[in-house]
Amino acid sequence: MTQHKQKRDIRWLLSLLPIIIFIASLAFSWFTAYHYSANILDSDASSEMILAKMLSENNSILSTDWIYSNELRVIHTNLVFAPLFKIFTDWHTVRFVGILIMQSIYLLSYYFLCRQLKVSRRSFFLTAAILILPYSIAYGRIVLYHNHYLMTITMGFLLSGLYLSILDRWKNKDKRLSLGIRITLLLTISLLSGLNGVRSLVVTIAPMFLTSFIILLQDESNLDSSQGIAFLEKWKGVILTLGMCVFSVIGYLINSKVFQQIYSFRSYDDATLGFNNAENSSQAVLGLLSQFGYQASRPLFSIGGIVALAGLMAAIYIVGQGISTVFSKSRITSQNASVQFAGVLFVASVGVMIMSFCLEFGEKHYLLYLIPVAVLAIPFVAVLMDQTASSDPVPTKHSAKGVLLGVVFLSLFANGLYGNAYFLHPDKVKGTYNGLGMQDVNMVNKLSNVVDFLESENYTLGYSTFWTCNIITEMTNGKINMAAIQVDAENQRVYHYDWLTAKHFQDESFVEEQKVFALLTDVQSKTVLETTMYDYAVLVYDDGNYNIYDFDFPVAPYYAMSE
Template identity: 20%
Template sequence: MAACIWEWLIENEEVKKIDRIMVATLFSVCGAVGYRIYSKVLAQKYNFDSYSSISFINVNDEDIGNRVVKMIAAVLETISGYQSGTKVFSLAGISNCFVVGYIAIIFMMTLYIGMKGKKHFLFYTYIVMLVAFNTFIMLFTDVGFSSGVFVSRYYGLALTFLFFIIPIYCEVEANNRKKIVYMACIMISLVVDSFVNTLQIQATDLNVGRRGAITYLKNNDLNFGYATFWNANVTTELTDGEINLAPICSAKSMKSFEYLMKKEYLNIDYIDSTCFILLTREEYNDEKECSVIEGGRKEYEDDFFVVLTYHNSEELYGLAANDN
């Protein structure tokens, strides 16, 4: 938004130079206010990662070429719906061809603007530099990869700015026929890709294994408990906040997994009524001999999840203290 407004100010001859300075100052003030809110309000209530701990990778120990290939594959899947491992002559494979096609068109538009476009050059430079900077950060720091897997969702946010290239290109390109062809190709590709992905999403319920445990918790008015990270917030989301879960590292340790967690959950006396712990079948089997599981009352189990209940959170943490 800041780049858009600044671009308009640069091109608008009627805007006085002093007004541009005032707007630039306003941006700085807004940034300072935002940081103050982050550090004094949000940071006091929530735990989240910051970028202060970023470090560069050891290039001698890393295969840069392999990192580039993983980035390309993950980015295709993140921003375009590209599906790896599909057969070429299948519905998903045909969709992949359209995906690669419209990404190639956007790339060609970017090159054309760089060579021919003087209009909107500031905004164009901002977009290109934003993507280039994020590419560098993802490749040469420990932000982009986790246990050898590229975390594409961080990079995908920067790449969405590339879609602003399309309206800039339409203003720069004088050949209307070429613009129509390019836009038609992009629209057809997006429609085909969206159609194929929608069909596959509708045919697959990734949360089917959670339904039984969630139904039990709702029917028995169990509205607060604990679960490992990938099962805590998901359950809260699927129940529209009716059931709240505090993320933990494991049942044995009962150590809080503080990422995206409300700070009041850190209080071991947070709830003075019946609470529960929700474990996957694998988590339950791996730690079934720990005090938390042995001391809990097994109220529900199926092929996917196990629910154990406790009189209150103090009892639960007291059992965990036996193993720690």
């Protein structure tokens, strides 16, 4: 009896282990978020805070005074950060609390998808632990802690979950009202995703259409005309996803044709067909493999090198399993339907994104653009775990597939822990702060003395190149506004850089009321020396990395850049 009780207690403790792992991972992620939100910034991320502050002051969700980037995103971080500025005045607090809220929404959307995929509680908590950790440094930077793609992925989870719930209720012949509400919600979110730009269409909706079509072809019962299956019953998945595509395209057309007449942003309308040569294709493949922790720059025989190699092996396994679902000849049943959907969707998303690289639309950031599609590997791993567990009660002992999945989980989990360790101690832990063009993880530390000087001198408006400027505003709690400039060494010119900045920073009437400075590196200063801006500039600070110039009168830089 005692032995039986001990076994029962052990089983109970083991059943709690996934929950414990998830809670510990969430706590570690939030601890890292607190450090990250104050110590690791870039101008892209800080621009979101500046915009949110402007929107909060104007009680709006979009601004005609803001110069956006390649997309105008209606459903974005501003919906969280802007209200927080009504509550908190400290920008660090706003960023930290905003990260917690957005990560919570992210996890809830993942839970909703897992429910529709019929993922077990064990597999949900284990894979959610991976999802909340930076299993690649780029994923941690772009999604978890700067939240750039978090809303895109969240909407993708919601759309996928709603789609599955509609198919399930359709099959079970649920009430028409319940089904109608879900379909309306699905199409509404598709429309909203289109209002955010083209990204969700490429990342989620077009791949879902492709997935529904592939699964239709795989399901032999749908192709057996002798069963007399009604057209709508056979093609319901394709029809639903086609409707999603239509509504998303409508949203995108509103974004690119209507909003662009009101707001300032660039679009992908000028994209043209091109061709992915061998070099570009290899970069795309490397970008995909790097999503799971692989970084070529790490020493092999080090902790960083080992976990990076483990991440590479995990990536190869997951991609291989995904491809096998696309070409699977097994009849689709209730037992394998979730695996087929998650696997085909993952491969379809990666395929559509890589095909989009054939378009000529400017610089291609392979690693960056593949982040939101690679995240779809996580629910795929969850359903694979359940499939293995259901076919073998003790997969880690008797099933090669179970052992491999265990290794995949440990590889991604180890990379997640390593990623957070890197963010907490970038000077001690080997890694590359990749994902965007600016890869300096120590910008806040490098600019701390600069900020102290600027605040002590009561400056209110500065000029600097893009990757520096918005960080200054966030570090000074919004006290110092920054206008981005471009230093053109070839033509010996300095001019305004219209990217993620407020328009009124370039207005003469605004500038003449400010105490103005220019912040430049030593190299940039040499170019400025050859322009008319230097005629009115006085060097007031030099720390070996950055120079600060004061001006005889506030509008001197404005006039110099207007020539």
